[in-house]
Amino acid sequence: MLSKCFITDAPVQTVSNSDFDGIFYYVEYGESKFFFKFHWDHFNSNFVEKNKHILQGLILNKKFQYDKNDNFYDNERLEKIIAEARVPKTPEEKKENLLMYLHTLQDYEGSPIKFSSVNDEIAKKLYFNNYKELVFFIYTLQDEGLFDLKELKHPTQLTSVK
Known part of the structure; x- marks a missing residue:
């Protein structure tokens, strides 16, 4: 059973759903609460894991691309968010x-x-x-x-x- 968020590393509250073969969970981070969906066998790519702090910073600054109607995430989507983020990198x-x-x-x-x-x-x-x-x-x-x-x-x- 999943214990921490793939994005924030914060503890999660998992939700079961028989309509979707995956992982659903709620997570609170900073002042925000999110509901995320991932494939049942998801694990972060090396790129996502190395740059997870960018996703965390986006969430804390309320700039994370989150859509309540499209809350399914995978490595491709997370990598795109990281790559397109306008944040200090150098x-x-x-x-x-x-x-x-x-x-x-x-x-x-x-x-x-x-x-x-x-x-x-x-x-x-x-x-x-x-x-x-x-x-x-x-x-x-x-x-x-x-x-x-x-x-x-x-x-x-x-x-x-x-």
């Missing part, structure tokens, strides 16, 4: 996206930014693979002199985004 795009996000957290230019938390959900929302990649880019921006970290052990409070 290191430069990821740095720019992170910098723009940090800028939105400021009260005014140069004001301190305090994260309530830096976690995997924020990383996914910014289209990073995981929390470790987000932290890597935070340190990269610091090394480039774009802001200062107050606490280097846990990058949860940033100051003076330049």
